[in-house]
Amino acid sequence: MEPVLTIALAGNPNAGKTTLFNHLTGARQHVGNYPGITVEQKEGCCLHQGRGVRVVDLPGTYSLTAYSVEELVARDFLVNEQPDVVVDVVDASNLERNLYLSCQFLELGVPLVIALNMIDVAEKRGVTIDAEALSSRLGVPVVPIIARSGKGVDRLLDAVLATAASARPHPVFLRYGSDIDQALTDMTDDIAACTELTAVYPQRWLGVKLLENDEQIVRKTLEAHPEAGKKLIARCESVGQHLQHTLGVYPEAVIADHRYGYIKSIIHQGVVHRKFVADRLYASDKIDKVVTHRILGPLIMAGVLYCLYTFTFSYSSVPVEWLEKFFALLSTGVDTLLPDGPFKSMLISGVIDGVGGVLGFVPIIMFMFFGIALLEDSGYLARVAFMMDRIFHFFGLHGSSVMPFIISGGIAGGCAVPGVMAARTLRSPKERLATLLTVPFMNCGAKLPVLTLLIGAFFSAHQARYMFLSTLAAWLIALCVAKLLRLTLLKGASTPFVMELPPYRFPTLKGLFIHTWERTWQYIKKAGTVILGISILIWAMMTYPELPEARVAHYDSLRQEARQTLAVDTEGLAAALAKIDTDKAQDGLRHSIGGRIGLALEGVSRYAGIDWRTNIALVGGFAAKEVIVSTLGTAYSLGEVDPEETTSLQERLDKDPNWNPVVALAVLAFIMFYSPCFVTVVCIARESGSWKWAAFSMLFNTVFAFILAVAIYQIGILLYPR
Template identity: 75%
Template sequence: METAINIALAGNPNAGKTTLFNYLTGARQHVGNYPGITVEHKQGCCLHKQQGLSIVDLPGTYSLSAYSSEELVARNYIIDSRPEVLIDVVDASNLERNLYLTSQFLELGTPLVIALNMIDVAENRGMEINAEKLSTALGVPVVPIIARSGKGVDQLLDTVIATARAEQPPQPTILRYGSDIDQALNEMIPLIRDRDLLTGSYPDRWVGVKLLENDEQVLAQVREREPELSLRLEQRCQEVTDHLQQTTGVYPEAVIADHRYGYIKSIMRRNIVTKKFVGDRLYTSDRIDKVVTHRLLGPVIMAGVLLGLYAFTFSSSTFLVSLLESFFGMLSTTVDTFLDDGPLKSMLISGVIDGVGGVLGFVPIIMFMFFGIAVLEDSGYLARVAFMMDRIFHSFGLHGSSVMPFIVSGGIAGGCAVPGVMATRTLRSPKERMATLLTVPFMNCGAKLPVLTLLIGAFFADHQARYMFLATLVAWVVALCAAKFLRMTVLRGESTPFVMELPPYRIPTINGLMIHTWERTWQYIKKAGTVILGISILLWAMMTYPGLPQEEVAAFQEQRQAISQDLQRNGGNDRQTALEALSARENSAALRHSLAGRIGIALEGISQLAGIEWRTNIALVGGFAAKEVIVSTLGTAYSLGDVDPDASDSLTQRLANDPAWNPVVALAVLLFIMFYAPCFVTVVCIARETSWKWALFSMSFNTLFAFMMAVGVYQLGMLLKLG
């Protein structure tokens, strides 16, 4: 087999790029972050006719202007990594808009193959596209495909391999931008070429265009390498800007964009697209949207979809969850049988099995939840949710683009606040971005799901789906109210307008759903087996050491011997029960005396206002590291505490039977966990995006706000005698 060809997939959002990537790579892919930037990227491989292909899925972007992190990452990867072939995935049903990004690839001069995707959608809309004419007009290969079914993909890969093996590298396409800009470029290009200014990375004309577009990244590179030449080039750019402002009232970047669209229109006029049907016509997506995004019916349908998602999740996962609980119970019993009492046995049972096992026990729920979300995402419905929520967001001082960070963070339970925080980079208004960034941690991320499921399952088992739906609704309401408060106080300012493109509805592919579900579930399992395992063992040690003083151990031992002697003489269940109760008291005393126990007891003076007892405090402190730790720590604390440590009851049963807990306490704890300080990784991410001042503000503001809510709910509930 020959050396693998390096390929990158690029294109607009919703053009089917990731669908093509999943079809090509299947399970042969991994997810990571681009160096220095927390933007997710996928890399995989495939084999075609004995030729290996290494494929990178770049972030979806509309241009290479580097206004957002996605645009910057896509451009930098193409420039720095220099893929042997760039596959530009173009939505055939929105050809003119998609070709704007294509025109920039052509200017960049990278080896390019256009995958004309969703030909079937275009045909359903009465459009017939002549791929050969389009290829001739653009000067690059164009291959019609249907990524969902794989139609045309073999021909695409044949073309990619042929392009990679071509002897002559492609030349950058030269577009004309009008007399003013073209004249400036003619003056700037010789200076750029003579000084070899960035020409090792970019075509010389492209550097000039970027300077006229006031591209911050290119400007910074030019200033660093050639300070004196930079002044001359920037002065010439400013002259062009001033002239255009005086004569037409626009900036150079607007003129450049207009001429790119003019170039695209000139191509489209060559009878490349033939419309079979004449007159106005509602497409299937439009017909559905008339109902789904209706001002009144839309929110009702959205609520029904979310409720259905949770009902599906819990009804489908019940058997598997009970199976896993039985497995970990059996594992705990096995370890207890074959190991002698001691620190190793305690760590394995209380730290590993009851801790990590408690987290892994929710894997079926997480898996089915992610599957449902993947269906909504791949079908195009999540984009409709964002569209509908925009109307509400403006009234709370946020931008419509804030919707997606909220959804990514867990607006439909199961996301993560870290990519949600990073997604706020697309917001242009600094204050809207800050308000969004500070409130996305209020969403029910995937880390909170096991905790919510645990408490809802223990105290509201008859209405799990309903309570999970209410938890999602409360998260949105609280986040929006908090955003409104921030926008009225520390982040005052006007909301900016929002424009959004709705992708057509699509039937999700089984392959795509399986890949998306497995990726997210595996990340959860991997985290439970690494981060959560490490923290669980650390917290077990904190809940075990220092042990009881020798005199207290001796006192318990004397009582145990006395009860045992009495039991041998007289027998009876009462004395056996007394022996078990003594062990429970000793366990509880040891936990109270431990480092973690002392911390939990110290906080109990305040936390008891919300009905939160000391063992739960230990879990909540651990939750600052990662929210899943709350479940594992509760499992460890109740395994080491005043219950039978050898009992095989699940943590859900232990909480439900504990006198310190009741539905009101559970509701107060649930609200506190939903809204208190973000996990440590999210805090670091907020600090990187803003400053440590705002990161610390997020921790303190969220925790204080969550505690006030928990106190209010607990005190009111107990006053009404609901506990």
């Protein structure tokens, strides 16, 4: 004989939960109190398809955050007793409010069936609910019932038995905005240390409850692991203070807003149909009717992105020029003060021209981040993701893949590492893998300086336009590659998409400045640490081994001959000596380790118009994309045409005979799409569970990028011969 099933009836007060309980159990019920408290405990039993069912009527509650005794009782029963199925009784005539509790059941990862009660009342109010669509969006069975008359109750019990026979579901991860999502990621290791709690509660759920300042979870965390608990509480307090300074709200309010946004996005996707048009709509609904419109929405999005790039390049040009002049003066000063030698060369070519080249783009990065913060804090960025859902499904990706793409730099200025980590919320392993392998195609913050450098050097009259087109190209290529992967290596059907739409807010200037500075400071810190170290290492590779004595003597003799031959021609002598010094510098660079690597690769890279000095920078880009600019700065400093003239890297590239607009486009394409940086590769290996996929990402992306660069260069020189 099969064991008796235990089901828990949960729901908001007045949702019809007790009516359903009475219909199921009839006279076979008893009422008592939960141990030690005055809250009523109702239990009963029923029989369905020969299976005994124990029914527990939980106290009515609006939330699972333990602010009241009823909420604490309901949550403790679900966690400690682990019923076979939770039946969430939802008032169909007040769907949005009732689904708030459903979201928390999904986050807790309990086996869930939704009883859509009072559908008759909803229909009288002109509201029709598509239960199948709601079930598809939530990923749980949804059964319409009328508890008063018993209509649909047998179907509900059928769904309960089917759910009980299925595997226990995984918790659903909702998104709560960049600040809270980052905090939850940072808290992972410390939460994992609290093994007593993680054996009972999902890790992310614990993090959310700590941020909501749930007293019971805070206490249990401190008892389970005092050291980790203190770190977690401190992190939560830090996030709370940050949100207060930037948005003027507490974490609990942000979490609630995003849960309602999640619900609203479900309702907007063909779940609810209204026969009567409401007299009054919320302001956010009115705005959404325009900005998420099938036709107007994408046009508005394109216009917003174009304005973002126009704003960035129009207003950042002056501070960029100031920084260029500052580093030029600094280079001249060091050149004047220090004697010739390795240390001077390292300071000028390795540090100033290398790191300075990266820091020179700080104003552009800052203006870009300010624009992105404005879009994010206002709530518009979530609407962009919402609109992209239909497109993503066409290319075989889940709609939730939109957020990893945006986080990775889908608007501009993100990072592939958190984008890869954000893909862990996708349920389908194949959709998750397809997302992991394509998010590195986005124009992350590390690529922005390179794109800005090349576009500024060769397409300065149309910077905003080319940056906008590069963003569109990144999206298009990423989606096409995703489609290819889903048709070949990662075949499978797409799963339904749900995404939260947070309410619109007026961003505060203080909040915008804080978000802008935080991201810009991260960029500056990276330039001052990682990029500095790699720049010095690459300078050493491009300096050593030094030229053999015989070669040095050869150039010394040429200088001596020039002095004797052109002794009376001062200008001619200066030009001849400069030419000899340049040839010596070029020869030294070719003789170095970096030069030899670049020359070895030039046999292949020349088909894409890429010369040996650029090859050195591209090899450095495997470590970190920001290094490309610093390495180009070093390479063109060590072997520049006129060592006496201090010019910006843009000007050096523009004057170099190996560069032209066609070459620049080919190099741009290669940099945008070749192998992810090393840290991203490690993250792909960790998130996919295999180094095989990480290696595939490096190899596939690099081969694809090279083929694209070759095609652009070969077609370009046919159309625009040198």
